[in-house]
Amino acid sequence: MKPNLTVNIGRLRLKNPVMVASGAFGYAQEFKGLLDLKKLGAIVTKTVTLKPRKGNPSPRTCETPSGLLNSIGLENPGVEAFLKEKLPFLKKLAVPIIMSIASEARTEEFLILARRLDKIREVAALELNISCPNMQGHKLISQDPKATYDLVKAVRKTTGKTIITKLSPNVTDIAKIALAAEKAGSDALSLVNTLTGMSIDVKTKRPRIATVTAGLSGPAIRPVAVRMVWEAYTKVKIPIIGMGGIMNAQDALEFFIAGATAVSLGTANFIEPRSSLQVIAGIKDYLAEHKIRDIGQLKGSLKR
Numbered sequence: 001m002k003p004n005l006t007v008n009i010g011r012l013r014l015k016n017p018v019m020v021a022s023g024a025f026g027y028a029q030e031f032k033g034l035l036d037l038k039k040l041g042a043i044v045t046k047t048v049t050l051k052p053r054k055g056n057p058s059p060r061t062c063e064t065p066s067g068l069l070n071s072i073g074l075e076n077p078g079v080e081a082f083l084k085e086k087l088p089f090l091k092k093l094a095v096p097i098i099m100s101i102a103s104e105a106r107t108e109e110f111l112i113l114a115r116r117l118d119k120i121r122e123v124a125a126l127e128l129n130i131s132c133p134n135m136q137g138h139k140l141i142s143q144d145p146k147a148t149y150d151l152v153k154a155v156r157k158t159t160g161k162t163i164i165t166k167l168s169p170n171v172t173d174i175a176k177i178a179l180a181a182e183k184a185g186s187d188a189l190s191l192v193n194t195l196t197g198m199s200i201d202v203k204t205k206r207p208r209i210a211t212v213t214a215g216l217s218g219p220a221i222r223p224v225a226v227r228m229v230w231e232a233y234t235k236v237k238i239p240i241i242g243m244g245g246i247m248n249a250q251d252a253l254e255f256f257i258a259g260a261t262a263v264s265l266g267t268a269n270f271i272e273p274r275s276s277l278q279v280i281a282g283i284k285d286y287l288a289e290h291k292i293r294d295i296g297q298l299k300g301s302l303k304r
């Protein structure tokens with residue numbers, strides 16, 4: 001029996017439910033030659049902003065037990081350079097390209113970006129990064145249900161593309177924010193971005209990251225991410241893309257059982273660039289072994 005791995009995310013149809021997460025796979029060209037990129041379910045780009053960004057000062061990353069702290073600060077070449085220099089490589093892959101976008105100036109810049117990208121055929125969907133913990137100076141949009149609703153609603157009016165809203169785990173009630181995004185017209189959710197953390201070198205008494213606080217990713221956050229996917233799944237109807245510390249198929253399966261329609265790998269790519277392909281193979285084996293014909297049957301199959 002060959003299990004069916006295809007899933008739908010809004011108007012997107014993916015040949016398998018495994019994608020690579022924003023910021024942990026560059027613009028895919030960086031991983032050329034390390035794995036067969038065509039086998040990925042989808043590629044999510046590093047977040048792109050309207051204007052180029054230099055990002056935060058160094059040190060920007062540091063390892064912690066079972067985790068990685070990062071404060072890259074959304075370094076990227078800006079949308080026009082992305083379209084000119086990065087998209088030509090991506091579009092040749094024949095893999096759906098989900099473009100992650102963000103803005104510091106909030107709504108207006110998001111709308112300019114969404115309008116600009118609405119015309120670009122090769123961009124299959126937009127992921128709204130309203131949850132980056134490394135942009136200095138203001139509260140995250142995704143920490144406030146009303147701000148989330150307003151932003152998603154405004155973007156919804158400007159684009160016919162599939163909208164995926166990426167939420168932050170740095171909240172008390174994830175379901176509330178998930179519902180706000182759904183109500184505003186988001187086609188899907190990405191859960192979760194990094195958890196805010198901090199690490200100190202006790203010899204120097206200095207923070208290990210120049211911006212002091214940073215985003216924690218990797219296996220350390222997986223139980224939190226699985227819990228949040230489950231909490232959101234019990235409240236919303238739109239598909240959820242689960243992520244947070246997925247290193248292998250077993251980890252990915254937890255997210256499906258909790259309610260995810262698809263999964264995404266971030267930090268794992270830095271350790272083993274082929275992780276996502278190994279996850280696809282492992283999911284296939286599990287479905288065959290358990291005589292499950294369709295990956296959709298696994299979604300939310302948690303027994304209590």
Ligand SMILES: Cc1cc2nc3c(=O)[nH]c(=O)nc-3n(C[C@H](O)[C@H](O)[C@H](O)COP(=O)(O)O)c2cc1C
Binds near residue numbers: 024074132218
């Ligand atoms: C170095 C690094 C850079 C990241 N950059 C972005 C980014 O630009 N946009 C975004 O939405 N998420 C970004 N993330 C968050 C990941 O996409 C993902 O949500 C998070 O790391 C949890 O998944 P993981 O534990 O598999 O890495 C970044 C993560 C890392 C480790």
